[in-house]
Amino acid sequence: MATITLSALRHSYEPDPSRDEDWALKRLDVAWQDGGAYALLGPSGCGKTTLLNIISGLVRPTEGRVLFDGRDVTDRPPDQRHIAQVFQFPVIYDTMTVRQNLAFPLRNRGVDAATIRDRVEEIAAMLELTDRLDRRAKGLTADGKQKISLGRGLVRDDVNVIMFDEPLTVIDPHLKWQLRSKLKELHQRVGRTMIYVTHDQTEALTFADQVVVMNMGQVVQVGTPVDLFERPRHTFVGHFIGSPGMNVLPCEGLDGRHALVGGHAVAVANPDPGAPARHMEVGVRPEFVAFAEPGEAGGLPVAVTRVRDAGRYRIADTRLNGTVPITVLVDEDTPIPAEDARLVFHPDHTRLYADGWMVGAQPGGAA
Numbered sequence: 001m002a003t004i005t006l007s008a009l010r011h012s013y014e015p016d017p018s019r020d021e022d023w024a025l026k027r028l029d030v031a032w033q034d035g036g037a038y039a040l041l042g043p044s045g046c047g048k049t050t051l052l053n054i055i056s057g058l059v060r061p062t063e064g065r066v067l068f069d070g071r072d073v074t075d076r077p078p079d080q081r082h083i084a085q086v087f088q089f090p091v092i093y094d095t096m097t098v099r100q101n102l103a104f105p106l107r108n109r110g111v112d113a114a115t116i117r118d119r120v121e122e123i124a125a126m127l128e129l130t131d132r133l134d135r136r137a138k139g140l141t142a143d144g145k146q147k148i149s150l151g152r153g154l155v156r157d158d159v160n161v162i163m164f165d166e167p168l169t170v171i172d173p174h175l176k177w178q179l180r181s182k183l184k185e186l187h188q189r190v191g192r193t194m195i196y197v198t199h200d201q202t203e204a205l206t207f208a209d210q211v212v213v214m215n216m217g218q219v220v221q222v223g224t225p226v227d228l229f230e231r232p233r234h235t236f237v238g239h240f241i242g243s244p245g246m247n248v249l250p251c252e253g254l255d256g257r258h259a260l261v262g263g264h265a266v267a268v269a270n271p272d273p274g275a276p277a278r279h280m281e282v283g284v285r286p287e288f289v290a291f292a293e294p295g296e297a298g299g300l301p302v303a304v305t306r307v308r309d310a311g312r313y314r315i316a317d318t319r320l321n322g323t324v325p326i327t328v329l330v331d332e333d334t335p336i337p338a339e340d341a342r343l344v345f346h347p348d349h350t351r352l353y354a355d356g357w358m359v360g361a362q363p364g365g366a367a
């Protein structure tokens, strides 16, 4: 196990990067603690694989250093970094039994037969593979094969980090949640440093204690699932995490502690505009928007355009001034006004964003 530090990292696939967009990975500084569960989350092309390959040693960063427990491994090849990887497609030996597959990494390292037997049986029990140990791996379903890939990382005791690259891609949807919970449980049992790469927020938020959200080569926030939900540092995080995502509303200016949205004053938790910004917005999650009670003063007048049933709650789509969409989450028992609807925002969860960044937050920093 190891603490992984990425220091002043930047990477470009261009021979002579000069423009901002030449960098597949923009400047990154993070320290991942020994034994932590981390996720790299972001849309396709945001740089997740590039970052994973830099950690595993397949790609050498254009700038910066990779440190394992303070030791500089930037110039070390993958086989000297002691990393176990679980890819989208299970990497196993089909003709071997499950037992032989799990034993393989230990046999390669010259571990004695009794230790191999004990270790393989221990890991098989954790993965619920004991009853299949002497079957050929070929006959297993995709989730069984993926467990073998994972088990081959877990049997080794020289592994610094286990990295998962979209590991549930080929798993049947109804088995995904089972394997997802299994991974979380395994992390808690073995306490290894694990990094999980995905574009799926549910997978990232279920697995990780800390999620690194990336967009266009940049880390936009590092935080716990609660941080990302309650204090999105960038409008991208607000959009990308949550279902439906955060409302991002154009802001015309400030009036004391209030932001002006569609000509109406809205209380925000962070009214200081800081440095002058080209583009101001107000962000509020649908969970923190409500319809004003009939006698309640104020609120933004809206028209309700659609109501969708989402099980335990409903999602109401509304429009302010006929143009600005605002989504509201409404409990099953709360009435939705048919006319004269007005919206009130929870002031502690309504924030000002300047050029995409939450006012008062440093770009990319930990929450």
Ligand SMILES: Nc1ncnc2c1ncn2[C@@H]1O[C@H](COP(=O)(O)OP(=O)(O)OP(=O)(O)O)[C@@H](O)[C@H]1O
Pocket: 013, 024, 042, 043, 044, 045, 046, 047, 048, 049, 050, 051, 199
């Ligand atoms: N070998 C390469 N040569 C040139 N450009 C590359 C190479 N690999 C990736 N890129 C570019 O770097 C950027 C980041 O790609 P990367 O594969 O790291 O993203 P990703 O988030 O893993 O995407 P996906 O989820 O689709 O795999 C993209 O613009 C991509 O086109």
